[in-house]
Amino acid sequence: MARILCVDDEAGALEILKETLRQAGHEPVGVRNVEAAMAVLGRGGVDLVLSDYRMPETSGLEFLNLIQEEGLDVPLVMITGHASVGHAVTAMKAGAIDYVTKPVRAGQLELVVEQALELVRLRRQNQALRSEVTELRAGHELVGESAAFEKLLEVIRAAAPTRASVLLQGESGTGKELLARTLHTLSGRDDGAFITVNCAAMPEHLVESILFGHEKGAFTGAVKQVKGAFERANRGTLLLDEISEMRLDLQAKLLRALQENEFERVGGTSPVRVDVRVIATTNRDLPTEVEEGRFRQDLFYRLNVLPVRVPSLRERPDDIPRLARHFARRSASELDRPAPTFSADAVERLQGYAWPGNVRELAHAVERAVILSPGPELGPEAFDLLGDAPGMPGAALPDGAVVLTSLRIDEAEQALIEAALERTEGNRTQAAGLLGMSVRTLRSKLNK
Secondary structure, X not given: OOEEEEEOOOHHHHHHHHHHHHHOOOEEEEEOOHHHHHHHHHHOOOOEEEEEOOOOOOOHHHHHHHHHHOOOOOOEEXXXXXXXXXXXXXXXXXXXXXXXXXXXXXXXXXXXXXXXXXXXXXXXXXXXXXXXXXXXXXXXXXXOOOHHHHHHHHHHHHHOOOOOOEEEEOOOOOOHHHHHHHHHHHOOOOOOOEEEEEOOOOOHHHHXXXXXXXXXXXXXXXXXXXXXXXXXOOOOEEEEEOHHHOOHXXXXXXXXXXXXXXXXXXXXXXXXXXXXXXXXXXXXXXXXXXXXXXXXXXXXXXXXXXXXXXXXXXXXXXXXXXXXXXXXXXXXXXXXXOOOEEOHHHHHHHHHOOOOOHHHHHHHHHHXXXXXXXXXXXXXXXXXXXXXOOOOOOOOOOOOOOOOOOOOHHHHHHHHHXXXXXXXXXXXXXXXXXXXXXXXXXXXXXXX
């Protein structure tokens, strides 16, 4: 049963509408002018409006426009004469959900009302689903307002609409996968799939099959054709997480797939063409990996079309309070309790810690604090398990620590080389071993 508002200036026609709707099991409310109709709508509870097009003071079309101007979320079916179907078409273009012609027949009216109510139900269901999706996405939203974070977002927004490959470079725990998903959402490919491949966790003997798929009988256990990540990501986005961990021989096959937009399944002979946007992430310095021979130079250039450096949490301390509150709300919601606040001392403690695990470590620390401290406020004692880390006021530096006075990579590299040479008393071979590079590379850097 639906509550349906009927608007018609003719008393006889209005009674016929009301009686037809009653017999169909609905609750009709009849009024003879738009002013009275707006009063009924203002009280709420109306599921559908049936309005005559021709009325002396305010027409049905003007009534429809008024409903929209007032922001009332109620659908309208227009009633018009046989000779005025053009008016009904105009009303449909203006936002009417359907129309019926006079003289109104009971069967026709019942069908139009049933279809209109079903459409309304589907619209509201769709809106509810969209709200759920929004809430789910809110649990994985990008949070921050510091200058470093805003600069990062500017780059992401500029890179998203393009088809170019993106290389996200940053420490573990900085949110590279979340940024990749944001790129996908803003790319115009969000109707397609977002496929993630963790290059560091793939079984070595199945890497090629995971990426490119395989044909039935290609190897023992291949009982059917299977599509790989590239094929499943067609018209969408493929995230190659920790790309620096991929074997050199597979890097060559990956390069061909990226350049040609095609590949062959394992055991296959026919090329498979795809349209895939590739995003890669790494927590290593890929130029150094290339120089050391652990990563193909041509693949690096192919992936590094749009390089994006993701700042560590240490570089955006102003975002820590906002992130902490975000994680606290999320954790409290999962526990079905009010979100706690943070004392000034707790915020100071969080901002003073170095966060070697970056945003991921902060999220876990806040979740632990919310679980173990059910009170309305989190104090500094809630984060005692953090201990001390280099960078926290008053923390003692561990033996052998290297203090960096800036975040410039070239200066950091120089400081590390100097520390290694000091520790080995100038022995370049031993220093190169400590630095994880060849003597030739170390000599080259010293010459520079």
